[in-house]
Amino acid sequence: MIGFLQNIGRTSLAFLAAIGRLVLFTSSAIRWTFFPPYYLRQLGRQVIDIGYYSLPVVGLTTLFSGMVLALQSYTGFARFSAEDTVATVVVLSVTRELGPVLAGLMVAGRIGASMAAEIGTMRVTDQIDALDTLSTRPMQYLVAPRILAGTICLPFLVLVGDLIGVFGGYLVGVYRLGFNPSIYLARTMEFLEISDVTLGLIKAAVFGFLIALMGCYHGYHSGRGAEGVGRATTNAVVSSSILILISNYLVTALFFG
Amino acid sequence: MTTTPKIVMQGVTKSFGDKQVLRGIDLEVAPEESLAIIGTSGCGKSVTLKCLLGLLRADGGSILVDGVEMIDANRHQMEAMRQRFGMTFQFGALFDSLPIWENVTFRLRQRQTLSRTEARHIAAETITQLGLASHVIDQFPAELSGGMQKRVALARAIADKPEILLFDEPTSGLDPITGGVIDSLILDSVRRLGATALTISHDMASVRRIADKVAMVHKGVIIWCGSASEMDNTGIAEVDQFVHGLADGPLTLAAQAEARGE
Ligand SMILES: Nc1ncnc2c1ncn2[C@@H]1O[C@H](COP(=O)(O)OP(=O)(O)OP(=O)(O)O)[C@@H](O)[C@H]1O
Ligand SMILES: [Mg+2]
Numbered sequence: 068m069i070g071f072l073q074n075i076g077r078t079s080l081a082f083l084a085a086i087g088r089l090v091l092f093t094s095s096a097i098r099w100t101f102f103p104p105y106y107l108r109q110l111g112r113q114v115i116d117i118g119y120y121s122l123p124v125v126g127l128t129t130l131f132s133g134m135v136l137a138l139q140s141y142t143g144f145a146r147f148s149a150e151d152t153v154a155t156v157v158v159l160s161v162t163r164e165l166g167p168v169l170a171g172l173m174v175a176g177r178i179g180a181s182m183a184a185e186i187g188t189m190r191v192t193d194q195i196d197a198l199d200t201l202s203t204r205p206m207q208y209l210v211a212p213r214i215l216a217g218t219i220c221l222p223f224l225v226l227v228g229d230l231i232g233v234f235g236g237y238l239v240g241v242y243r244l245g246f247n248p249s250i251y252l253a254r255t256m257e258f259l260e261i262s263d264v265t266l267g268l269i270k271a272a273v274f275g276f277l278i279a280l281m282g283c284y285h286g287y288h289s290g291r292g293a294e295g296v297g298r299a300t301t302n303a304v305v306s307s308s309i310l311i312l313i314s315n316y317l318v319t320a321l322f323f324g
Numbered sequence: 325m326t327t328t329p330k331i332v333m334q335g336v337t338k339s340f341g342d343k344q345v346l347r348g349i350d351l352e353v354a355p356e357e358s359l360a361i362i363g364t365s366g367c368g369k370s371v372t373l374k375c376l377l378g379l380l381r382a383d384g385g386s387i388l389v390d391g392v393e394m395i396d397a398n399r400h401q402m403e404a405m406r407q408r409f410g411m412t413f414q415f416g417a418l419f420d421s422l423p424i425w426e427n428v429t430f431r432l433r434q435r436q437t438l439s440r441t442e443a444r445h446i447a448a449e450t451i452t453q454l455g456l457a458s459h460v461i462d463q464f465p466a467e468l469s470g471g472m473q474k475r476v477a478l479a480r481a482i483a484d485k486p487e488i489l490l491f492d493e494p495t496s497g498l499d500p501i502t503g504g505v506i507d508s509l510i511l512d513s514v515r516r517l518g519a520t521a522l523t524i525s526h527d528m529a530s531v532r533r534i535a536d537k538v539a540m541v542h543k544g545v546i547i548w549c550g551s552a553s554e555m556d557n558t559g560i561a562e563v564d565q566f567v568h569g570l571a572d573g574p575l576t577l578a579a580q581a582e583a584r585g586e
Contacts, residue, residue: 104434193417196379200411201431201480202403 092284099204100211109208113216117178117275118223124177125170129228132165133157133235141244153244154254157236162259162267166229167221168315171274174221175307179282182213183303186286187296195287210287214279221275222268229267262322270318274311281307328391330355330488330520331376336385337544338368338375345371347544348385353537358514358521360531360552362566363541364580369524370414372541373490376522377409378402389488410481411490414524416473418465418480424451425461428479435484450479455505471498478506482513489513491523495530507533528567531555540566542575 140156186209189195198205233255240246282303289299331353338346345368353359361369375382378394387394389405397405418427425447426433433443448458454475465473478494491510495503507530513519514534525531531538532552539549540563548563555567565573 188420192415193413194419196374197411197413197417197419199379200377200406200409202407202434203430204403 088288089284092287093280095206096210096214096280096283099207100215102207104207106208106212109212110216113213114220116181117174117216117279118220121170121174121177121220121224122227124173125224125228126231128169128173129161129166129232130235132169133161133232133237134239136160136165136232137236137239137244141240150244151254153240154236154246154251155258157240158233158255158259159263161232161236162229162263163319164267164315166225166232167267167270167274168311170221170225170228170271171278171311171315172308174224174275175278175281175311176304178217179278179303179307180300182279182282183286183289183300184296186210186283187289187299190287190289191291191293191295205287210283213283214276217275217279218272219275221271221278225267225271226264229264266319266322269322270315273314273318277310277314278307281310327355329353329388330357330390331522332386332388332391333372333376334386334388336372336375336387337383338371338380339383345544346375346382349375349541349544350546351539351549353520353522355520356514356518357536358510358523358534359537359539360535361522361524361539361541362526362528362531364566364575365526366580367541368544369541370492373411373492373522373524377406377411377490408487409490410484410486410488412474412477412481412492412494414492414496416465416470416477418473418477420465422464423461424463424465424468424476427465427476428461428483430480432484446483447479450483451476454479454509455502471502474498475502475506478509482509485513485517485519487519489519489521489523491521491525493524493526495525495527503527503530504533510534528569 136157137153141150141153144150144152144156186195189209195205195209198208237248237251237255240251241248285299285303285306286296289295329352331351333349333351336346336349337344349368349372351359351372361372363369371380374380376387378397382395385395389408392401392405394402394405418424419430422430425444428447428450429438429443432438432446438446444461447461451460452458456472456475456479460468460472460476465476468476474494474497478491481489481491489510494510495506498506510521510523511534514521521534523531523534525534532555535552537549538552538555539546541547542562548558548560550558555563558564558567561574564570565575
């Protein structure tokens with residue numbers, strides 16, 4: 068019984084300590100983003116890595132999601148003769164929900180993992196200590212550019228993903244379901260509001276921030292050896308995916324109505 | 325006349341979880357002195373150097389650099405203090421994503437704006453001193469052998485001629501000739517540039533060449549510290565055994581494992 072209570076106590080303390088460490092890490096990363104020196108080359112590298120090299124993954128994911136969405140909503144809406152709404156359903160689902168979430172989850176797998184692995188390797192091979200000895204703050208050199216790049220690149224990726232997703236729906240709508248192309252396009256634009264797109268982009272910025280934060284945080288606190296880096300990588304992907312799903316609900320609820 | 329020691333460590337302790345690695349390190353290094361730190365594997369030599377630079381926060385004790393207490397220093401003081409140090413790490417710790425010339429001139433370029441040509445020139449000059457060909461500056465760390473990486477790390481530590489040099493096993497894994505070159509480079513930095521050096525080494529021949537003073541770490545404390553010439557007859561069984569590399573003595577492998585808390 069005592070052992071059981073001790074276990075609960077120890078786990079909750081460890082949990083609180085981890086939260087505290089994360090809060091400190093986050094505030095320090097944000098703070099250092101605004102102070103010179105600015106490592107623009109680091110930022111550029113990250114922007115290319117996140118914003119450019121993620122395009123194929125995000126494009127493919129949203130393309131097929133848009134396509135499948137058109138098919139599925141057609142099946143459903145045909146049952147009460149509301150086939151015309153397919154275009155609207157596709158564009159609203161993609162911009163408000165599927166675009167950001169799918170792009171977020173895919174980028175979490177790609178970028179979250181590679182950030183954690185890279186920074187974790189630097190931790191276990193003493194490169195982070197070496198930065199400290201060479202008059203460079205690791206928070207500023209490694210963490211701040213990644214978090215900034217994540218936050219600005221994800222909205223861009225999602226915007227591209229939205230277009231491709233809607234295009235996927237259009238392909239299926241026109242070539243498979245036999246909609247008239249100009250009517251499909253008109254329906255796509257008819258009920259779409261700017262706020263649908265901005266909601267998706269706000270979500271994307273939040274997700275980008277969380278992905279980079281988790282990648283950096285777990286890498287930075289990586290355990291020793293290859294095993295430690297492996298665990299950091301897994302933790303980064305799992306925690307950022309979960310945070311994406313939770314914050315997705317929170318942001319949606321905040322702007323609901 | 326007494327001069328202020330460059331570095332004083334007093335009762336420095338450090339634990340990882342339940343495992344106490346440093347149990348009170350006492351160490352004093354005079355300006356322009358070369359100290360060698362010896363001790364069995366896992367006894368806490370690397371941890372000692374990292375505590376000195378504040379890369380690991382010591383749990384207790386006192387660390388004075390030029391008479392200034394560093395143990396409770398704030399970030400600003402710590403950064404200022406680190407500028408005066410150059411350190412090499414046991415496994416090189418070169419930046420994988422940067423070519424050799426950017427590695428070597430990393431700190432120089434943080435502090436002042438150097439043109440690409442100037443920086444490459446300095447890098448080439450520094451690594452040729454260490455017996456590397458100058459075209460190596462355009463390669464990446466992963467393309468070099470372990471010994472070459474070690475020399476680049478050394479070049480990075482000395483490139484801007486810091487006052488205090490910390491070397492964590494600078495010659496391990498090198499052939500004896502290169503090892504000799506590095507020893508003379510360390511000596512040269514101390515004698516000619518007036519630097520203070522702390523070198524961790526397992527190579528007793530090299531210790532004899534470079535060290536004015538030798539300190540042996542055992543079970544988290546310094547069990548012996550004296551001039552290099554006194555090293556052979558200290559009357560302490562552990563030191564004798566270590567210095568002469570004997571299989572018989574108090575430092576059995578089992579005792580070492582126990583000292584590491586395994
Ligand atoms: N970051 C760390 N976390 C936990 N334990 C550590 C850490 N760094 C070092 N240790 C432990 O501290 C002890 C001393 O390590 P240290 O690296 O200082 O040994 P060393 O004297 O340099 O040995 P070697 O000659 O093999 O390099 C070891 O038992 C090691 O496991
Ligand atoms: Mg060591």
